[in-house]
């Protein structure tokens with residue numbers, strides 16, 4: 001397959017910054033996808049952001065369709081959030097002792113979800129890592145079930161790729177993750193109920209928990225399917241209950257973003273344990289896990305399952321999250337929903353007009369575009385998502401970037417909007433679409 005990836009050049013400040021960054025940081029970035037590896041070219045270094053826009057160090061204004069991978073539901077630098085954060089910072093940035101802000105943030109989360117108690121942590125990774133320990137501690141069982149293509153942070157036991165065949169034990173998904181660490185992880189295809197039944201039939205009394213993204217957003221957006229009127233999450237909750245395993249719903253990406261109550265707001269399935277992050281930190285490092293009080297009470301200092309953090313419940317991060325959640329009114333969600341609906345329709349129309357095979361999928365206002373071969377009409381799982389033409393996406397991505405639109409630098413990510421993405425902002429995105437669709441059409445890829 002030929003490639004249309006552009007060369008890295010040093011004729012911009014971003015390129016110079018990237019060259020310097022690569023000397024001092026692996027790959028020049030602090031989280032891999034930022035490096036543009038799957039689309040090629042040089043990452044833009046960002047100097048500032050406001051509302052729906054990013055401003056790079058070269059002075060370009062970019063319409064931001066990444067929104068920090070989810071957190072910026074209200075748009076960048078929302079004045080009330082910034083005021084609250086500045087006030088909190090002025091009162092001291094960390095105490096290592098309890099504060100009112102973290103209690104109020106917990107109340108706000110509990111008010112929007114089925115959890116009865118929460119523990120605040122610093123990242124989604126920490127939330128899922130802690131939840132696994134709690135589930136194993138509570139059940140006295142070792143095995144966990146996850147789905148291929150669902151990402152739950154870089155927790156060793158969850159960085160596992162499926163072996164061949166259904167319900168095989170997982171193999172480590174990264175050097176440095178030992179076989180022993182993933183030996184108790186089962187990886188199944190998403191939306192595949194037969195595979196789930198088979199895994200529980202074989203290992204049901206050994207499974208501590210099943211963890212799933214509430215709606216998958218890390219292999220592109222794949223909503224939980226509905227069969228005979230029963231949603232995938234309902235099915236999962238029921239089969240876990242039947243076997244005494246805990247059902248863990250990871251709403252780090254979807255929580256407080258796709259609705260006031262995340263995916264739970266759509267399907268009403270109450271998990272045993274949940275994880276949250278992104279929006280609830282308002283752009284600061286804050287995340288949480290929670291569940292029924294009887295389970296959460298098994299954590300230290302009440303129970304024996306140890307979990308702790310120097311900066312957990314940090315007063316500045318908690319204030320940012322609390323202010324963001326309080327400002328996330330029904331009107332905010334209505335605006336983001338409207339923007340997402342318009343953009344999905346416009347992207348689909350532009351790709352269709354250019355003859356580019358694609359599928360657009362969404363979970364509420366979170367959506368993505370799969371550049372899958374002609375004839376594929378739905379993407380239910382990772383195996384199907386992996387059939388995408390990443391070359392077509394790279395061409396599309398760079399054309400949009402050249403027109404001032406910042407898309408996720410990977411074909412396997414959702415597109416995120418904010419309440420500041422109004423029609424005038426979207427008009428700029430829409431006007432860039434025909435050229436990007438033509439670039440995708442010209443790129444090589446499967447099914448073309």
Ligand SMILES: Cc1ncc(COP(=O)(O)O)c(C=O)c1O
Pocket residue numbers: 069122123124125126128151152153154213217218250251252253277278287
């Ligand atoms: C569903 C889900 N869970 C967990 C994580 C990990 O969160 P963090 O990057 O804050 O560690 C992510 C990150 O994108 C996520 O999307």
